[in-house]
Amino acid sequence: MNTPHTLRTSAEQEAAAFPALLARAEHLAGAVLLGAHGRRRAGSGDDFWQYRPAQIGDSRRAVDHRRSAMGDTEFVREREWQIAQSVMLWLDQGASMRFASSDALPQKIDRARILALALAVLLNRGGERVGLTGTSLPPRAGRAQILSLAELFCQDDEADYAPPEHRAMIPHARAVFISDFMGDIDGVRTALTKAADRGVRGVLCHVLDPSEEAFPFSGRTIFQSMGGTLSHETLKANDLRDRYLARLAERKDELQSLCALTGWQYGVHHTDKSAQAGLLWLYAALDAKAVAA
Known part of the structure; x- marks a missing residue:
């Protein structure tokens, strides 16, 4: 049961987190900002x-x-064509995203938050409207919107795996989903199908810890979900390696096939790589989808 003390402590932690996230995201966006975001084709505009x-x-x-x-x-x-575009973000804030295989690496959620907010900063500076999928924060432009995004991105979902939010998709808008996509694939399939039905094109950014690619486990190992609801103990973890890697490859293939079918773009980002590289890929991938639309 929450007490006033625990509520205050939690509130103070969240209040301290989102300005720090905002500062880091703006620094990252500033490091890769190459100029105002433009569609780089002829059309209605002043430039x-x-x-x-x-x-x-x-x-x-x-x-x-x-x-x-x-x-x-x-x-x-x-x-140059300068019609403001609505871009909707979905950030997986489920418990599985709070995994890091070592203290030297960021948690997946930490990297995902930085990428999502830095991308929002870049798009906002380019005159685009940015918001969340669903109804909690519709796309808008302006500094206040970035502050709202930073605050919402600092919240956690208690579920082990969070399905993509697909409500209130704006027709012919753009969308970015950032997740480890370890949960039920049906949620992703439903979201992308509904998006495609409304003419929404976008990008899936698959965030993984390097250990999730390599599976460097052997001997007696206890595997437990970050939320603590799932647990599996084995005496020969190395015997699971081939099956796990096959399942991971199958999941990647499923995601790539879904993207190909619905006109989205798929990419993998590992947390041992630079956040700048991930942001540059996201920015270019989203712009490529806009030009192709």
Whole structure:
């Protein structure tokens, strides 16, 4: 039973966590920010995109006379497409994400939080609307939205495995799911199917600890879920290695197939790699989906 003291302690821990997370995410975003986020194609906007030769059907008002005067060809000045896009994030905050195989490595949830919030910072700086899947925080722009995301990302889910939130998907928006995807695959399948039905395209970022790829266990070992609800003891852990690795490879194949079927992009990020590398991949993958849409 919660007492005023334990509630206060928990509240203080959460209050201390989200400013630190925000500072780290903004630092990471600043390290990889290459310029304002643009769709890098012609369209409605204020920024210059490129000159191109005039074509039949172009308005005479679109011709750039200064550039055209430099030669015998008439050129049109195009602007860059700058329509704000809604991007919805889902961050797995289940207990399985609180695993780290050593003190030298971050927990999966810690890395996932940094990646999700840093990506939100980058998108917000580029004028995009960012929020969460579901109804708790619809996509919006602005500093206040980033603060709200940081606060919500610091909350934990008590369940061992949290299924993706797929409610209130905005038609033709973009989405990013970040998880270890160790739970029931049916939840992921349902979420991506519903997203595809609404024209939502996005990215799955599969976050894994390096030990979950290598399975470096042998002899007597007790395997226990982070939430403590599941436990398995074996005297010959090395005998499980091949079966475990086969199951992991099968899960990756399932996720890749789901992404291929629904128009999403799949990638793996390991917690022993740099957060900057993970953020760069996410940023490029999301932008590639936007351009392809």
